Amino acid sequence: MTDERWPGTRKSFSLYANMTMSARLLDSVSVPVLYEDDRYLIVDKPYDCRIQNPRDDQGPSVQSLLTKQYPHIPIFRNVHQLDYATSGIYVLALTKQAAAEASKLFRERQVQKTYLAIVAGHLIEDSYHIDQPIADDPDHDFRMKIDVNGKSAQTLVQVLERGYYRYTDETTKQEKTMAVSKVELRPVTGRRHQLRVHLQHIGHPIVGDYNYESKYTDTFRMMLHAHKLRLPLKAGHLDIEAPDPFQGLLRSSPE
Template sequence: MATKEGYVAQAPRKKEGDGVTTRGRKPPRSPEIDVIYEDEGYVVVNKPADVRMDGEFDVTVEKLVRAHMTKKDATWEKEGKIRFVHQLDYATSGVLLLALTRPAAAFTCKQFERRTVQKKYLALVYGTIPPGTYKYDEHIANQPGLDFRMTVGTSSNPGRSALTYCTPVGYGEYLGKRVTKVLLEPSSGRRHQLRVHLLTAGFPIVGDATYALDSELGPDDPSTPPRMFLHAWNLLIKLPAPIGFRLFETEDPFKGFVELSPSPPADFSALVSLA
């Protein structure tokens, strides 16, 4: 239920043909991975949109990071191992931390399991969300008959608890449709949590080919968004001593894409005042 307020196990590898809806969008052709930070235990990257984590695909995060590490040390090609301590969806871009050793992975995995990691996402959604901070706490469950899709939990299919805070930060239009830019702060990490919570609230993410209206558009339709507008903007996590807490952050990839106003449209504000 949405209320207004005042204020990791590794997934199984997928193969070509598995149930991932992309609607014709293809991954970047052999992109170079943008490395934000690296040391002996970790690599933090800015994951490109429309790139899978691993598996039998031409372009994956694992292959891109492995190529980066091999450039520095040729022995990495055979001896190095990348360990995912958290996941980002295929269509989601942004901050992603990978461990290079077993102890490093264990140290950070515990923080994700205990929900002590702070994550912030940026998204562009269809519709106008009134100013304020909203709490979405619907359970997230597998959608029966569709392994890849998720849905809100019910009494017969309760799913698992999930919590997302959503704050509007800008208002504008995209291809003639009203949109809101939001800051999202999940305190849990369920599959498709942000996408399902926003969809359930009535504000699907622009370019979400699985859950939004964009799923009805073909890849050659001029109104098809170039990507899903969901980005893992920053990550606050504790690394082993002597480093301690570190905030990893990227630039806002949606800045300038849509002209935004800090306030809702005038006619929307008028309607709210009359309600």
């Protein structure tokens, strides 16, 4: 199932993606703040939530929700990207100077980022170094793919836990169980959809990833979360951690 407002993504059933949300309900939603000073606001972005909407779209986004939380802040400046379906750490700058400094750090790959994901199947090895180039998929205007002529891309994968995930299929409402692994991901490079493409490439796509699972797991969200971030600012390093939304999600047996 796809949503025409966001080509290539699954239609979301989350609170944050409901475009018919009433103004009263929207007022009751807040974005968790992880860090705040006079230069930066760092939040725990909800899954299935845009950073900002096109002009003709009045649905909830990170920026529209923060505008309600911080009506005295005239503008929130984006300094990096985080996919619509991905949750976790997102950095916003509050001044032009702060935006310039942080943007440069992200652009030059000086920011250390760590993600958590639940992937399909049990990985055989405990750690992986995936080194596969990535390019646009000419057969799809949203997806990326492994391509020898693409841009270099490297991801470090560490298995944290192996187990089973029990969920209710959003379409059939049936209870299902699947073997999964919880992994920590460290992107060495920062290509579009890099983590999602690399995990698909090794045969363990992210659970709930409509675009990269060959057999789509119709669960409540895509299981990818920006968990930790180190921002090496001139004034000192910022080390940020967002709570783990997958804590306790895995079962030790399929029963």
